[in-house]
Amino acid sequence: MDTVNIMSSESNYHHGSLRAALIKAAFTLLDKDGIDAVTIRQIARVVGVAHSAPANHFKNKRELFTALALEIFKQLSKTLKSELEPNDKNLRESIHAFSKTILDFGLKHPNRYTLLSRRDCFNSSDEELYKSMEEVYQHMTRILSTHSNEDNLDAQSQAIALWSMIHGYVMLRLEGALISGSDELTGEDRQIAIVDVIINGLI
Amino acid sequence: MDTVNIMSSESNYHHGSLRAALIKAAFTLLDKDGIDAVTIRQIARVVGVAHSAPANHFKNKRELFTALALEIFKQLSKTLKSELEPNDKNLRESIHAFSKTILDFGLKHPNRYTLLSRRDCFNSSDEELYKSMEEVYQHMTRILSTHSNEDNLDAQSQAIALWSMIHGYVMLRLEGALISGSDELTGEDRQIAIVDVIINGLI
DNA sequence: ACATCAATATGGACACTGTCAATATAATGA
DNA sequence: TCATTATATTGACAGTGTCCATATTGATGT
Incomplete structure (x- = not known):
């Protein structure tokens, strides 16, 4: 009846939905211990299959990571969609919302975000x-294009500048590379101030 | 007579300056084939010593990479120094020079720059x-502090914003993540426009 | 119903890795 | 000179990705 048996089959030679189980286990390892902990053999161990079973679903490790990256991009896109939904914001508010969503995602899932940049x-x-x-x-480009601005810069440059700063800031936060001088740099106020810099440059 | 024999010794059991040779070989591998190609055993093979000889100079792979990163930071700092030397620039010129130096370094030594962010x-x-x-x-902070500006933002936020955007832009360029829409995004004009965005936000 | 074939899983093998231990050789210094 | 220290060697071990031959199952067409 079902094309996919998860638990009903008496023999468990065939897992039934191994691919999904492998990805799930991979994310568990990724979130807990980082990219290097994501190992084909360890994943197989967690799921409880032979070390070479994953080869039937992912040609190699690269393809496994490609599947993970796809999942993460989808998740991020979905989050952005729901977070930017009430579209009654002006340009400044929209950019702040976009930036905050990306940063929050990066801080909440540091290893997932890091994977995207690898x-x-x-x-x-x-x-x-x-x-x-x-x-x-x-x-992002939709935000920039819907709010017409006095075009001192073309849309592409604006988009790249904005994306560069957000991505760079998230990466620096995740790397712990923000060398603290005299005061704390990780507060939410600081984040708002940072984004304001580029908004002031854009508008 | 010499405390360090490079080639003069008849027996070559002791290399004489193995540590330097290992780092040199490591950079060759890094530049040619990326971080994953930098392998203790491969380095030893290139230099022509036993696979565990490097252990006398680097406790583990992490320490080897630490030495590489140190070298790269020094190299970058030296480049910045010489490139920013004629100090008769205004704020805009200084930031452009700084940004251009970082980007040029990243594009010239992509794998070295990438290592710094790992x-x-x-x-x-x-x-x-x-x-x-x-x-x-x-x-960077010296540039921002010497040119006093109407402090709508504290110096720390300015520095982080600038550094975030430069770092982010270089990373995106190196990752090839700048999805091209209608036109090319890699020209020098584009780069100047990008940096101008943040300068306009800062000033 | 049955034979056949493709999909999926297994265990073994291989070359590679980082790291450790035991040993060998050379340089150094009292 | 001789003991100590620094440096190098070989061998071993567990872990990895990937390939191979084999085994089991599900699906398909007749």
Whole structure:
């Protein structure tokens, strides 16, 4: 009746939904101990299958990470969508909301966000992945394009500048690379001030 | 006579300056094939010593990468120093020079720059490394502090915003993550426009 | 119902890695 | 000179990704 048996089968030679189980286990390892802890053999161990079973679902480790990255981009895109939904914001509010969503996501899932910036780990020319990446990107370009501004800069440069700063700030926060001088740098006020800098430059 | 024999010794059981040779080989591998190609055993193979010889000079791989990162930070700091030397620039010119230096360095040595943002690979709480990191950072803070501006923002926020955007832009360029829409995004004009965004926000 | 084939899982193997231990050699200093 | 220290060697171990031959199952067409 079901095309996918999860637990009902008496023999458990075939898992039934191994691919999903592998991805789930991979995220558990990723979130807990970082990218290096994500190991094909460890994943297989967690799920309880042979070390070479994953090969049937992911040609190699690169493809596994590609699947993870796709999942993360989708998750991020979904979060952005719901977070930017009430569209009655002006440009400044929209950019703040966008920036805050990205930063919050990065801080909440540091290893997932880090994975996204490790292009060497996955196949970023994968078609489905590319579509998902572009979807995230378009949340931002839409904000910039809907609010017409005195075009001292073309839209592309604005988008890149904004994205560069947000991405850079998140990465620096995650790397712990923000060398503290005299005071604390991780407060929410600071974050708002940072984003204001680029908004002042854009508007 | 010499405390360090490089080639003069008849027996080559002791290399003489193995540590330097290892770092040199490591950079060759890093530049050519990226971080993952930097392997203790491969380095030893290149230099022509036993696979465990490096252990006498680097406790583990982490310490090797720490040494590499230190070298890179020093190199970057030196480049910044010489590039920012003629100090007769105004704020805008100084920031452009700083940004251009960082970006040029990143594009010229992509794998070295990438290594710097992989804090998981090295011990960033190493004292000497920390000093070197702070030196790079201070090139920027000095620019911002010497040119007094109408302080709508505190210096820390300005520094972080600037550094975030430069770092983010370089990373995105290196990752190839700048999804091209209608036109090219990698020209020098684009780079200047990007930096102008944040300058307009700062001033 | 049955034979066949594709999908999926297993265990073994291989080359590679980082790290450790025991040993060998050379340089140094009292 | 001789003991100590620094440096190098070989060997071992567990872990990894990937491939291979084999085994089991689900699905398909007749």
